[in-house]
Amino acid sequence: MSRYRTPVLFLLLSVFWGTAFVAIRGGLEYFPPVLFAALRYDLAAVFMLAYAAIVTDRPVPRTGGEWGLVVIGGVLLIAAYHALLFIGQQSVTSAMAAVVVSLSPVLTTAFARIWLPSERLTPAGLLGMALGLLGVVILSRPDPENILSADVIATGLILAAATAFALGSVLLRRSEAELPIETLEGWSMALGALLMHTLSVLLASESFAAIEWTAEAVLALAYLAVVSSAIGFLLYFDLLERLGPIEINLVSYVVPVVAAVAGWLLLAESIDATTIGGFLVIFVGFCLIKRRQLAAELPAMRAAITDRL
Template sequence: MTSPFRNAILFVVLAAVWGSAFTAIKAGLDFFPPVLFAAFRYDLAGLLMLGYAVYATDRWRPRDRDEWLLVGIGGAFLIAAYHAFLFVGQQGTTSAAAAVIVSLSPILTTGFARGLLPDERLAVLGIIGLLVGFLGVVILSNPDPNNLLDTRTVSMFLIFLAAASFALGSVLTRRLDTGLPIETMEAWSMLLGALLMHGVSVALAESVADVEWTLEAMVALLYLVVVASAAGFLIYFDLLERLGPIEINLVSYAAPVAAAVTGLVFLGEVPTIHTWVGFLFILTGFLLIKRNAVRAELVRL
């Protein structure tokens, strides 16, 4: 199989896997308390990723303060905060809508980078792209001016906080150039994030006794652990090395399509017109912000 064709197949597979993960989350929430569900996912996924790090790298654990700080940031923001907000938020909205809001992450990453990384600057079109992306979220959420605290709007705001947590964590990790293999960083971040989410789960009075251990519950959990987390991240690492960060970011904009299809097929969720219009605004914002990098990639291809 030629490399471009192989990359294209893996890109589609990754988009399908990560998009359908939103549907698996939504399905599993019928059987698990939300934060405990997220913690269970990364208990198991972290162990799988750590095993892979031991196999594939020569540094399976962090060694110094900066490397542990990198893991701490990843565990707190990329795993714990992101997934706690996401899993709680998905209780009140559809899989496709959640995936669309999360696709705002690359835009938010650019916004945080402008404030926290001195070499990152936004031109006028970049600022317009940020505003267009935010407008997309407003269109998608379609808030009722007379009831801004209804369940759906609050759920979408929580998912926005999830995307913001992931974006902030991405920028903060870029400030630490440690040389720690990404597989090792991901494994320990998953385990730390799972531990933090167990603490949050206890604080929210969630209990293992509240879990309904049905076949559907186990399928949803194992799909998230084995397919969306373990296999998904392995494909991601492979594509990141081959394609670079710009092209791999486009997965965020293919995933909502997979979330919409799987949500419709398995859960009977029908995306609204606001979902798709909001998605187009967010995609447009991304293209405005990353226009030079996207143009360079198109020329290279």
């Protein structure tokens, strides 16, 4: 059974994160978007901080540098990413949102080239970056006569969410401070939830009175908080240690497939050729940027697959 552990965990993570887009889309029928995201991370933070207290010897950051990591995580990876994503998903399908978010590895690489002096984008890398952005344009289908349509704005918000996540990931890598990942995640979730609650209060259109507490609403919130967030992140970091950053990045390209199928089955969302085309263009861009790393990893990936079969 142990030799199947990694592929099983990879599949579970893809399902948990892919279906998260469907849960968000479904839950937005009952929650204001930013408040919905905040409540998700209220619950996830409690779960993760309790877990950190059990498995680490440093459940609370101690230095300014460690708290700096929490600020980066809370502001960019949790608050900015999820507030923008939840607002954007009000107007686009689960599959389209997942495809736009799959641009994150491309954006992460681009930011790394800017912020990490030892790395630079080659001409092929620049082409890959351009293809990734082209994929988003294909998805948004901008109409020159109606450039401010709901779909275009929503796609732009989700792209901004992916950009915030990518920037936060690179800034965390640049920092010299170290913190157990469970502690970092727990406190980042708590800070991000607090920031989103603050934003929700400032938005005149959001209030607790606007929530419809149906069984479907509770199920969507619980699924996102426990399965997609708390358990999903634990699986992610387990796989990151087992597979490394190249292979685990590939989960970003399985998630949209899961989101598309789940959206079709559960929400009757359509899967059109434009969504598939945008996804393929983004994936080609990723392969161009990561071509050397992927080529170096292929022998090991083939050997690992052979050993698991």
